[in-house]
Amino acid sequence: MGAARQILLLGIFFCLLPGVFGQTFNFAADPFTFDPSCGLENLNGNWSAQGTLTITAAELVDANPQISIQTTSELCTVDISNCNVTSPSTIDACYCTGRTGDVYTLFVRRRARSSQSGASLTAVVIPSDPFLANLAKTDIGTLPLIYNTLSASLQVDEDPPIDLPTNQNVSVSGSENVTLKFCVANLLPGYTLTINVAGQTNTNTDGCLELTVTQPITVETATLSFVETDGCGRTDSFMVTLRGG
Ligand SMILES: *[C@@H]1O[C@H](CO)[C@@H](O)[C@H](O)[C@H]1NC(C)=O
Ligand SMILES: *[C@@H]1O[C@H](CO)[C@@H](O)[C@H](O)[C@H]1NC(C)=O
Ligand SMILES: *[C@@H]1O[C@H](CO)[C@@H](O)[C@H](O)[C@H]1NC(C)=O
Ligand SMILES: *[C@@H]1O[C@H](CO)[C@@H](O)[C@H](O)[C@H]1NC(C)=O
Numbered sequence: 001m002g003a004a005r006q007i008l009l010l011g012i013f014f015c016l017l018p019g020v021f022g023q024t025f026n027f028a029a030d031p032f033t034f035d036p037s038c039g040l041e042n043l044n045g046n047w048s049a050q051g052t053l054t055i056t057a058a059e060l061v062d063a064n065p066q067i068s069i070q071t072t073s074e075l076c077t078v079d080i081s082n083c084n085v086t087s088p089s090t091i092d093a094c095y096c097t098g099r100t101g102d103v104y105t106l107f108v109r110r111r112a113r114s115s116q117s118g119a120s121l122t123a124v125v126i127p128s129d130p131f132l133a134n135l136a137k138t139d140i141g142t143l144p145l146i147y148n149t150l151s152a153s154l155q156v157d158e159d160p161p162i163d164l165p166t167n168q169n170v171s172v173s174g175s176e177n178v179t180l181k182f183c184v185a186n187l188l189p190g191y192t193l194t195i196n197v198a199g200q201t202n203t204n205t206d207g208c209l210e211l212t213v214t215q216p217i218t219v220e221t222a223t224l225s226f227v228e229t230d231g232c233g234r235t236d237s238f239m240v241t242l243r244g245g
Helices: 003-022
Strands: 025-034 046-054 067-072 075-077 093-100 103-111 120-125 136-141 153-157 168-171 179-186 191-195 201-205 210-213 219-228 235-243
Touching: 025 136, 046 120, 046 136, 075 093, 093 219, 153 168, 153 219, 153 235, 179 191, 179 219, 191 210, 201 210
Parallel strands: 168 235
Antiparallel strands: 025 046, 046 103, 067 075, 067 120, 093 103, 120 136, 153 179, 179 210, 191 201, 191 219, 219 235
C-alpha cells in the first residue's frame, strides 16, 4: 500500500471520527419503568424509558432531528428540535423533555402491546441525507414481557364452559360421576393448575386440568387455582360450589 494512500485513509478516518463518536446516546443499563410495576397486560399497562443524546449543533446540520426509536420497525420519533414539550396526555408519547447545551433528554412511553413483548429497543440518529449511513445507534434494552389477558374457565362434563369468577353455583345432579375441566388461557409456559374437591387434588403443568368427582355429591366446594412461575408469577384461585341433588 502506497504512503500517499495510507495518509489518505488516515485522513478519512480522522474526518469520520468526530462524526462517529461525537453523537452519543446514554441510557441506563435497565432504563425501563413499568406501570403497573409487574404484569403488563396487552393494551392495559404502559412502559417508558429515558436517556440522553449528546449531539453538537454542527453535527445536527447533517442529522435528522427526528430521533428514531425502533424495534424491528420504527415505533416513534423524538423531535429534538423541540424540547419544550411538557408531559403529553396520551400514553403513546415520544418526546424531548429538555436540553442542556448539546445534551438532549429523550423520553419514550408506550402502551403495552403483546406484539412487542420482549423486543429489543434501539435509538438511531438518521442522517438528513438518506443515502448516508446512520450517524449513531444504541441498544436501549429489552422491552418487558407483555401478557395477553388471562381468562379462566370451568367445564363440567360436556356442558358449555363457565367463565370463572368466584363462588359460582354449578349443578352436578344425577348419579354419574362428573368430570371438571379447568383451563386458563394465556398463562406463560411454566405454570401449575390445581383442582381440589373434598380432599381429592389434581395438578397439571401443561394444557387444561381434569378431575373426576365421585357421586353422590350434596354440596362440595371446588377450589381451582393457578400459579405462574415465569414473568411476574401471576397467581389466582377460584371457588365453585358444586350442588348435587
Ligand atoms: C399506565 O398504565 C397504568 C395501568 O393501566 C395506568 O393506571 C396509568 O394511568 C397509565 N399511565 C399513563 C401515563 O397513562
Ligand atoms: C422553549 O420555551 C422557551 C420559553 O417559553 C422559549 O424561550 C424557547 O424559545 C422555546 N424553545 C423552543 C425550541 O421552542
Ligand atoms: C348458590 O346457591 C345457594 C343455595 O341455592 C344460594 O343461597 C346462593 O345465593 C347461590 N349463590 C350464587 C352465587 O348464585
Ligand atoms: C364413580 O367413581 C367411583 C370411584 O372411582 C366408582 O367406584 C364408581 O363406579 C363411579 N360411578 C359411576 C356411575 O361411574
